[in-house]
Amino acid sequence: MDISPRLRCFSDSHHLEEFKDEDVRTVTSVEQEKVEHSIKEVLNVYQQIHSSPQPTLLREQHYQYLKKGLRHLSDAYECLDASRPWLCYWILHSLELLEEPVPASMASDVCQFLARCRSPTGGFAGGPGQHAHLAPTYAAVNALCILGTEEAYDVIDREKLLDFLFSVKQPDGSFIMHVGGEVDVRSAYCAASVASLTNIITPALFEGTPNWILSCQNWEGGLGGVPGLEAHGGYTFCGTAALVILGKEHMLDLKSLLRWVTSRQMRYEGGFQGRCNKLVDGCYSFWQAGLLPLLHRALFNDGEVTLSTKSWMFESQALQEYILLCCQNPGGGLLDKPGKARDFYHTCYCLSGLSIAQHFGNKDLHNELVLGKEENRLAPTHPVYNIGPEKVAQAFQHFHKLPVPTDRGAATAAAASSTEDQL
Ligand code: FPP
Ligand code: ZN
Numbered sequence: 536m537d538i539s540p541r542l543r544c545f546s547d548s549h550h551l552e553e554f555k556d557e558d559v560r561t562v563t564s565v566e567q568e569k570v571e572h573s574i575k576e577v578l579n580v581y582q583q584i585h586s587s588p589q590p591t592l593l594r595e596q597h598y599q600y601l602k603k604g605l606r607h608l609s610d611a612y613e614c615l616d617a618s619r620p621w622l623c624y625w626i627l628h629s630l631e632l633l634e635e636p637v638p639a640s641m642a643s644d645v646c647q648f649l650a651r652c653r654s655p656t657g658g659f660a661g662g663p664g665q666h667a668h669l670a671p672t673y674a675a676v677n678a679l680c681i682l683g684t685e686e687a688y689d690v691i692d693r694e695k696l697l698d699f700l701f702s703v704k705q706p707d708g709s710f711i712m713h714v715g716g717e718v719d720v721r722s723a724y725c726a727a728s729v730a731s732l733t734n735i736i737t738p739a740l741f742e743g744t745p746n747w748i749l750s751c752q753n754w755e756g757g758l759g760g761v762p763g764l765e766a767h768g769g770y771t772f773c774g775t776a777a778l779v780i781l782g783k784e785h786m787l788d789l790k791s792l793l794r795w796v797t798s799r800q801m802r803y804e805g806g807f808q809g810r811c812n813k814l815v816d817g818c819y820s821f822w823q824a825g826l827l828p829l830l831h832r833a834l835f836n837d838g839e840v841t842l843s844t845k846s847w848m849f850e851s852q853a854l855q856e857y858i859l860l861c862c863q864n865p866g867g868g869l870l871d872k873p874g875k876a877r878d879f880y881h882t883c884y885c886l887s888g889l890s891i892a893q894h895f896g897n898k899d900l901h902n903e904l905v906l907g908k909e910e911n912r913l914a915p916t917h918p919v920y921n922i923g924p925e926k927v928a929q930a931f932q933h934f935h936k937l938p939v940p941t942d943r944g945a946a947t948a949a950a951a952s953s954t955e956d957q958l
Pocket of ligand 1: 670673721722726767768769770773808809810813814816818822
């Protein structure tokens, strides 16, 4: 459905949504005012140039930016030398959202590169010769499933991957990010995501994990990185999506989670903040808005919402306006907020959030709400894995034909960590 609604951010009443400090100036209130001011400037310039505003996704510019990034990265990316599978994933997922095919030779080069990131201890490292880590393991498996070729699937050594997952599993059900590393709820999601996609879940692998994740939900309603910490969108997404994979999301306090996440959409900006009293950021368009389809389904299964519930519980149009008007670099790539530089992480998660808003955000659940021209429409994304839904189905189909490796549990864990110590 191609509609051109009156833009919310150009309505006469939009200024009523501005932040009011009630005469209490703090570092936080000043920062918030600065952000709103910068957004106001962007909107003013846009309005001066466009007599009838119709936000446009800069498809071609984003495509060129992404295509170049797959082969050449600037010096600015040196600091991501331990996150190279992430760069593959961010770029490949952005391209699939834009429905831009990856040439076969390029796909094969990515497979060969990711094979070099595969660690002898199982799992993937941030770069060739580095230690295995759950975050690049998640990114590499997602990237390979997006490519979805036999060559890509064959890069994953499922037995070794399972050994690696056991090597980072903790007795309380949590996971450390890497051998000798920190625990937080990201790791549970990364482990659940790769294990479910590749069909290596054994009875022992996630024993205790749902309860550990549930203990991260705090009085705010969202989840912190570990029990007792402040609720944050990134961790809340990870914990909730991991529970969905493990079939235990109904054990969350769903209503308080819903209240927390919907309160994170900013009144003036339209985008989401990651935590209470912090600033809007384009990447939360996915980490926060991506929670809403998960929550909607969980509440539906709980009988809390019915098929006649006519809303996805967030302002899809406001989010699309924020992404399209405030987060696009005119030369391609997307960003956190006006004044910030573009990067591949924000390009991936702004586009993922835009896709969620288009496909899951409409008041009429059976129709999409694509703000602006029809050409703004992105491909849908799977709200649990954040890759194309058909790529998830294809991976399930491929790996579910293969047997689940035997559960070598604790013995393997001990062997894997001592091997890691020697590297
Ligand atoms: C900023 O915190 C943190 C982020 C923008 C990333 C959050 C995302 C995650 C934790 C999810 C990671 C997911 C996987 C799969 C590994 P900040 O304190 O700088 O920013 P804030 O002020 O917005 O809270
Ligand atoms: Zn961000």
